[in-house]
Amino acid sequence: MATPIEELGHDALAKKGWLGAYRWLILRRITQLSILGLFLLGPLAGIWILKGNLSSSLLLDTVPMVEPIVFLQMLAAGAVGITTTTVIGFLIVMVFYALVGGRAYCAWVCPVNIVTDTAHWLRRKLGIRTSAKIPDHARWWMLGFVLVVAAATGSLAWELVNPVSLTHRGIIYGMGAGWAVILGIFAYDLLIARHGWCGHLCPMGALYSAIGSMSAIRMRSDNRAACDDCMECFEVCPEPRILPPALKQGMKQGLPPAVLSSLCTNCGRCADICAKDVFAFGLVLPRERMASPSREGAAKAVDEGTIKQAP
Amino acid sequence: MAAKQVSRRRFLTDMARTACGVSLFALGLGLYARRGNALPPEFIRPPGALDEEKFLAACTRCGICVRDCPYGILKLAELGGENPATGTPYFIARTGPCEMCEDIPCIPNCPTGALDHALTDIEKARMGLAVLIDQEACIAFQGLRCEVCFNVCPVRGKAITLEYQPNKRSGRHAMFIPVVHSEYCTGCGLCEKACILEREAIKVLPIRLAKGELGRHYRLGWKEKAKRGGSLVTPDREHRFNLPEGVEYDYSTGRIYMKDKSGKAGSTADPAKPKGGAASILNRGIQEAK
Numbered sequence: 376m377a378t379p380i381e382e383l384g385h386d387a388l389a390k391k392g393w394l395g396a397y398r399w400l401i402l403r404r405i406t407q408l409s410i411l412g413l414f415l416l417g418p419l420a421g422i423w424i425l426k427g428n429l430s431s432s433l434l435l436d437t438v439p440m441v442e443p444i445v446f447l448q449m450l451a452a453g454a455v456g457i458t459t460t461t462v463i464g465f466l467i468v469m470v471f472y473a474l475v476g477g478r479a480y481c482a483w484v485c486p487v488n489i490v491t492d493t494a495h496w497l498r499r500k501l502g503i504r505t506s507a508k509i510p511d512h513a514r515w516w517m518l519g520f521v522l523v524v525a526a527a528t529g530s531l532a533w534e535l536v537n538p539v540s541l542t543h544r545g546i547i548y549g550m551g552a553g554w555a556v557i558l559g560i561f562a563y564d565l566l567i568a569r570h571g572w573c574g575h576l577c578p579m580g581a582l583y584s585a586i587g588s589m590s591a592i593r594m595r596s597d598n599r600a601a602c603d604d605c606m607e608c609f610e611v612c613p614e615p616r617i618l619p620p621a622l623k624q625g626m627k628q629g630l631p632p633a634v635l636s637s638l639c640t641n642c643g644r645c646a647d648i649c650a651k652d653v654f655a656f657g658l659v660l661p662r663e664r665m666a667s668p669s670r671e672g673a674a675k676a677v678d679e680g681t682i683k684q685a686p
Numbered sequence: 687m688a689a690k691q692v693s694r695r696r697f698l699t700d701m702a703r704t705a706c707g708v709s710l711f712a713l714g715l716g717l718y719a720r721r722g723n724a725l726p727p728e729f730i731r732p733p734g735a736l737d738e739e740k741f742l743a744a745c746t747r748c749g750i751c752v753r754d755c756p757y758g759i760l761k762l763a764e765l766g767g768e769n770p771a772t773g774t775p776y777f778i779a780r781t782g783p784c785e786m787c788e789d790i791p792c793i794p795n796c797p798t799g800a801l802d803h804a805l806t807d808i809e810k811a812r813m814g815l816a817v818l819i820d821q822e823a824c825i826a827f828q829g830l831r832c833e834v835c836f837n838v839c840p841v842r843g844k845a846i847t848l849e850y851q852p853n854k855r856s857g858r859h860a861m862f863i864p865v866v867h868s869e870y871c872t873g874c875g876l877c878e879k880a881c882i883l884e885r886e887a888i889k890v891l892p893i894r895l896a897k898g899e900l901g902r903h904y905r906l907g908w909k910e911k912a913k914r915g916g917s918l919v920t921p922d923r924e925h926r927f928n929l930p931e932g933v934e935y936d937y938s939t940g941r942i943y944m945k946d947k948s949g950k951a952g953s954t955a956d957p958a959k960p961k962g963g964a965a966s967i968l969n970r971g972i973q974e975a976k
């Protein structure tokens with residue numbers, strides 16, 4: 376039986392206590408804010424652990440890191456300024472997220488995630504259920520066009536308005552009119568489309584899903600037989616359409632007990648909210664991934680809506 | 687079969703809709719980028735910055751240069767207003783000029799080539815060019831002694847020199863006019879900051895605005911001649927004036943001389959000491975113009 380929306384999370388709270396029911400959420404917020412804090416420690420306290428911002432940075436004045444979407448835009452724009460440091464910084468970030476995987480950046484690092492999560496929470500509290508339907512492939516178009524515009528203008532055009540860098544850079548260096556963009560995203564997610572930005576449009580989310588698609592660290596659902604169809608995970612997951620293959624539907628089709636979709640942000644909300652402890656982070660090795668009889672078939676089934684999505 | 691067709695049609699219309707939406711967005715972004723990428727003249731890039739066009743393709747907008755500048759003059763542009771491209775570093779000379787650090791700490795940690803790592807001598811930096819743009823306001827042109835810009839310039843005595851000119855108002859003093867030389871000026875803006883006027887008379891401008899350029903086909907005859915060591919066309923021949931016997935014309939003074947009996951020029955007809963005669967009459971206009 377699907378849990379009524381007013382009772383969302385009650386079971387988990389009763390069974391696991393507050394800390395247990397919000398474990399991953401708390402850890403994520405701590406991580407997001409600490410990363411921001413490390414960037415701010417330099418200018419505010421003179422302790423230089425991280426210098427720069429998410430677009431590119433320097434760890435302890437030695438290790439460079441470069442945001443992949445910035446690097447790709449540089450390539451598209453025909454940047455003359457790509458140095459060894461730039462390439463090394465780009466590879467470090469790529470390798471890291473290819474390993475920890477999924478869109479871990481989205482759930483654990485990106486500051487916009489806090490904004491869109493809040494919008495989603497408020498949406499639920501206010502009982503806003505209507506939502507514009509945005510096709511799921513829109514983010515790939517966005518990513519493509521970000522690169523096309525970079526090539527056409529010969530500059531990192533997306534960085535003029537990219538909400539992620541605007542927010543992060545804004546907090547560290549000064550926001551200007553950046554607030555308007557953040558407010559816009561918030562209002563859009565709240566009033567117009569459910570999971571509208573992160574779940575459908577953000578080209579960085581798309582890129583990170585591609586980078587981490589083969590990572591071994593996954594949300595596993597080994598205990599899926601215990602699922603009682605309360606549907607609470609569908610309510611909190613930022614990409615609810617990726618859940619069915621990991622749950623009973625997938626079990627029937629012989630799919631591995633894990634959320635394998637590259638769209639998963641490894642946020643852990645499903646594990647938090649589930650009173651039956653169906654979910655837990657774990658490893659999915661390539662052997663298990665390949666062993667699945669019809670992974671493509673299942674993905675297609677989700678796309679075509681034959682596997683039911685969250686109400 | 688029919689269901690398949692319907693779903694394909696839905697898929698195609700979905701695709702088309704997204705494509706339209708996203709292309710509109712991309713068009714908007716492209717147009718905005720054109721406007722947003724213009725660098726207003728009062729915003730100056732850090733030393734070693736590539737040409738604006740290349741800079742916008744190379745700078746990741748990380749602000750590491752901002753952090754590494756010990757004088758804290760660099761800022762990252764905020765979204766909106768008349769600012770340069772969002773997130774890119776700049777300084778404003780009048781409020782915070784570049785102090786021309788000898789070791790240029792803003793450059794080495796730049797993760798890309800947006801700031802040219804090959805620049806190691808700050809005097810080779812060309813952030814802009816100082817222009818004494820308002821000669822009506824600059825008090826040196828009123829004949830007053832100021833020279834503040836001359837004195838603060840770190841490329842002292844080279845980027846700004848003082849040129850003496852007669853003070854026509856008083857008739858007996860000199861004016862000490864500051865003159866900027868593009869060969870040496872780094873565009874640091876210290877002179878602009880130091881200018882004592884309410885609003886500065888000397889400003890650092892982007893080189894594209896500050897510099898003129900001679901047509902490429904132009905040759906300055908005397909320079910070419912000096913380079914070659916002689917005339918480039920026909921050999922020089924002394925000009926022969928059609929003057930009466932015993933009279934000579936002097937190029938440098940523009941005066942006419944009578945040859946004296948020994949055949950030497952210039953002994954008798956100096957108009958400064960008029961003795962009358964034909965030569966002094968011919969020279970009269972010259973004397974009056976002086």
Ligand code: SF4
Nearest residue numbers: 481485487573577580
């Ligand atoms: S989808 Fe984009 S905005 Fe959302 S969390 Fe990921 S990177 Fe951030």
Ligand code: SF4
Nearest residue numbers: 755784785786787792
């Ligand atoms: S040369 Fe020195 S003062 Fe000038 S921008 Fe660089 S760090 Fe700052």
Ligand code: SF4
Nearest residue numbers: 745746748749751796
């Ligand atoms: S350090 Fe380089 S890439 Fe970073 S903001 Fe400065 S110029 Fe741009």
Ligand code: SF4
Nearest residue numbers: 839871872874875877
């Ligand atoms: S900007 Fe002014 S102070 Fe700086 S080098 Fe040029 S003339 Fe000198």
